[in-house]
Amino acid sequence: MNRTVLDLWVGFFVAIGIAALLFLALKVGNLSSAHLSETYVLQAKFDNIGGLKVRGPVKSAGVVVGRIADIKFDPASYEAVVTLQVDGRYQFPKDTFASIYTAGLLGEQYVGLDVGGDEKMLKAGDTIAKTQSAVVLEKMISQFLFSKAADGQDKK
């Protein structure tokens, strides 16, 4: 085989191979959308994080504004310390409320930021003061059952 023809084929092979990698990165993966160029770090303490996972989304008004960078247990206060990486384009007021929500009935859990009305903004490294823990289904059911039982006794 002539070498120039061979070179052409190898070049073609390498080109479509790299094109396939790019396709995987940009179209299949989330390199294009979730690549947060500049981020800053916020922290939030929760009594119970439920099934929250590292790399899970941080949403505000339903829009993904960041990722969960780290989850740690604080042995001093017995709380979970969740580190949030928030997109640098977005600023949130000081009295922002961080809650753990579930997407759908059985979906993944995410941190939702409900914006308050404070004039001052959260800076990098700040801790979000107001948080709400994940809803634990067993607790809810037992509370419901206890209140039902209490209702029944009152009526007697």
Add this chain to the structure above:
Amino acid sequence: MLNPATLLRKLGHVMVERIWRLGFAARFMSAVILYSGASFRRLPLTLREVYVSGVLSLLIILVSGLFVGMVLGLQGYETLQRFGSTEALGIMVALSLTRELGPVVAGLLFASRAGSSVTAEIGLMKATEQLKAMDMMAVNPIARVVAPRFWGGVISMPLLAALFSSMGVLGGWLVGVVFIGVDDGAFWSQMQAGVDFRYDIINGVIKSFVFGIAVSLIAVFEGYDSVPTAEGVSRAITRTVVTSALTILALDFVLTSFMFRGTS
């Protein structure tokens, strides 16, 4: 007659033989790495091997990738529709391909398509004493014959695995969206939300790279170490395919347990 002493002796002989071969394989591997300078200085040598093991494997990789993706689309839809979550088809197809099926199936196909031909080529060169003739002419056969084939395989394999995964995703899309009618937007957006570039795709590429090294090394070693007869070469080819398949599957388990620890 089978008395225990002979049996024990045979077993011991087989074990010693295995360990001997393993040691020789390790020495051979370091020789290949050591003498691979020539395959980059004289690039046409390596390019020819990329052509032989990469370009000539394109057809089988692309077609099987497409069909594997189509089957994943059909089976995934079948299962997911029971739970009413057919929009998750995209992420299911993409994750199974980029994490596992792409590198592993492409590696198995690569071993049987390209690895076997490399073994046959080197084995026949040995059987017809071409390697010895090179040695006589002061041309190092490892630098001239073995190393370019090794590097050709190592370069081709990640590209082939990426092509396999891409074709698979397209096949899944073809069946899921075009034939069955899953929503196009949900298919892609769920996929993009769930597939992480570093965690899923880069790890898949690392896997295919490791498989490429393993398969190429096994192929050149079996060829170089083959008994220089017609039967010996055919046995070496069989060993290449079997050993490569087992190595890929075992390595896949080890790599998976390192990479994906169920943190997400």
